Amino acid sequence: MSRLRIREAVDRLVAGLVVLALMLAATPVLILLLFVVIKGLPGMLAPGFFTDLPHPQGVPGGGVFNAILGTLIIIGFASLAAVPVGVLIGVFLSEYGHNRLGDTVRFVSDVLTGMPSIAFGIFAYTVLVATHVVGFSAIAGSAALAVLMLPVVLRSTETALLLVPNTFREAGLALGAPQWRVTLQIVVPAALGGIVTGALLSMARAVGETAPLLFTAFGNEFLQLNPFRPMGALSLTVFKNALVPYANLQDQAWAAALLLVLLVSITNILARFYVRRIQR
């Protein structure tokens, strides 16, 4: 066998392995999504699921209206804090961070991702709730989630920015633009795809997290729009009701999980669509 033949064989083998890897990755993903859809549809199609407040066991019907609003409010505030700050830190790391400070920030961020999500809840609880600064509230929940989201956003922003070829920066500077303008108006838009991926991943994670909300947002069976009061969320609904023995509450839990997946999908699609328009 000539060397060329061996190399070609290796090439085909690797191609095959890559496809195998894809199938291995796709299988559990699709099975899980299918599982969520199958278990979640009955509850979601039940009348009143989207519009009613929760009913306890024994009272038929019931829905997750307050939890939907709660999730939107809590994640909304958390993203408002985490995404801009995370992008800014990512910019710092890629443009100004090739020094000890940058290395430290990078390292600390990586260690932070390794924390169990309950730790963020305890952190926000200790700083905001136990001190009676805000008490149990959506804001405290958002704070916990924002810290959880930060490392993902900043890491992916940094990566995306580093991958923008230097030629972009050089061109901007050659045209006389100052550094900050080059960064904001040339480099960041060029890296927008990667930045958005990071933001979406972090939001997807946050939307499904329960433990950070247990001691912060606390949960609420009633409708609550004031972010300084305890608030419910879809992830809390899933967590509470998936683990009780009552069938209709379990149905609601699975339906809430399916709804979370749908929320993530919609956000994903909207964000990608918007990015494509910007990059036109």
Add this chain to the structure above:
Amino acid sequence: MSQATAEPRVRPPLVTTGRQRRWLHGDQLFRGLAVASGVLLLLVSAIFLLALFIPALPSITRFGLPFLWGRDWDAVHLRFGALPFIYGTVVTSAIGMLIAFPVGLGAALFLAEESRLNWIRAPLSFAVELLAGIPSVVIGLWALFILTPIMRDDVEPFLNHLFGFLPFFQPPFSGTSFLTAGIVLAIMVLPILIALSRDVIRAVPRSLQEASLALGATRAETTWSVVLPYARVGITGAVLLALGRALGETIAVTMVIGNTPQITSRLFAQGYTLASVIANEFTEAVGPILQGVLFEIGLVLVLITIVVNVIARLMVWQFTKPEGR
């Protein structure tokens, strides 16, 4: 060829006109803002660490250093040790990453490149990102209901049949085990690995790849020698984020690991992780000692994360090293 990862940044020259002086102020402002945000992260992390450390003090002073290698976990007689949990966390995360890294990287390579199966790319990419939005408790329940029986009745006996001479694959078979937890972790970190690696690989300039192919390299060789080294920083970042998720994942793991503090080489045995014990006991622990022990476990997790992070960086760096440079 220049690599974006290694080049120094071009600095604007010192200027003297008034307009440019205003721009320089803008630069300083922006730079200051960016640096401040980095410092903000350090500040938040410091408070985070303090919020863990102070409640852990009663436990640290009582149990001291032997806490790290103690093997008991007895809330009634107040004997605590973290070693079985450290073992469980490390083993399950290692299994998870060992499975997820090649699978995730391979999938990312596929999803990033052009190929005949283009119609799969978008929906699959999308599906993978959706997975990140599924709450852990749902994944845990799915794993408990569906994965554990399959592991106990099919996968574990199969592995025993093939590799039974190794101590890792000895019977008895249990659906809830280190191995099952590792597989669940692999599934959970795949979205991060795939999505981020895919973006990074896609960003490798076509010109580089085409040049390599023009010189006669095969696709595989191009990937190995050109694409991966170029994407090395990004892939490292993705791996570290995935690893972080694996180390800290709580609820899904606790439903399939069996929650038994023990140290054994058998992967089919039940185990316990640092994050799981915190989740299991925190809501009921009252009092400085019982709570302090859990906070100390949290600190141990920080320690493990640091150690594992350093090792992982080195490993991925080596793996994506450019040839002969």
Add this chain to the structure above:
Amino acid sequence: MKRAILAMVPAVGILLAACGSTSNTPASSPAAGFTIPTPPAANLIGAGSTFDYPFFNAAFYAYNQKFSDVTVNYQSIGSGGGIQQLTKKTVDFGASDVPLKTSEADAMGGADAVVQIPVTLGAVSLAYNLQGVGNGQLKLTPDLIAGIFLGSITTWNDPAITAVNSGLSLPSQPINVVHRSDASGTTYIFTDYLSNVSPEWKTKIGVGKSVSWKTGGGQKGNEAVAAYIKQTPGAIGYVELAYVVQTNMTQARLKNADGNFVLPSAAGATAAAAAKPNVTPTDFSIVNAPGKDSAPIAGYSWAMLYKDQTDKTKGQATVDLLYWLISPDGQQYAANLNYAKLPDNIAKADVATLKTVTSGGTALLTVS
């Protein structure tokens, strides 16, 4: 004719007056001496036991339907969580499966600063998965249960088990023990029972919400334990009665202190509770209670609040709420969900305790 009708008017008037005077709210009838007070408008927050969650959820929902300007937001973050939050005063009342330990009470200002009342009752079942052995067919004695969970009895056809179950054919399968991995009141009641009936258990393992198990794997929460048992042939574990009934699991008959093999039930728990008329936060165990129908593994769940309420309105609302909860009006929601009703004497004692709650020196509960 006219005179007859005129004569009836005062009688009807007296009847109407009698119906109206006992309470201002329409649908509540004074039952067994409870007159439900109308609470002031308030938004209350409670936290604690997950055991209580379904009951409290149903009850507080109904309470809000009844008194629309009182919302009670109860979240089940765990008994320990409830105690923590009450200590930090972030909630108006807490719920715990185990009353306060001395150290916990001290953190709240001493045992006299907190009022604790039992509000509901539950039984614990031993559920199993054995082919051909249906619900209630397996009989277990205290020694057997202790032996299984200590790991000294390891197969189903062990002579000790077959001796008690002569009518059954038990396989030589290993016993797959499952217990709770998360700290819980259910574990506390179960280990309390085992400490009571087995000296070996008492010295080796002891009583607690979380203990160092000698055998078996742990699952988080009743649901996961139940799921594990259902899908693992040869498994056995302890589960709250509500789960067993709601999901149609097979549970064992347990030998109680009187020597009868009873199937754990809500009635059995009430019978066990009735055998101990004086229940206090320091003396509350009702495991292995005498009585021919008593369920051997049963326990109370407690609500707690500060004796001196700083916010008079909230204090009033809380006390009114808890009063309603222990009255037959509130307890009916427990019965529907497989909890056991509080015995009448305990409910009465609770009322007396609630009357000690004050705000600014004056007692808050004014009804009898």
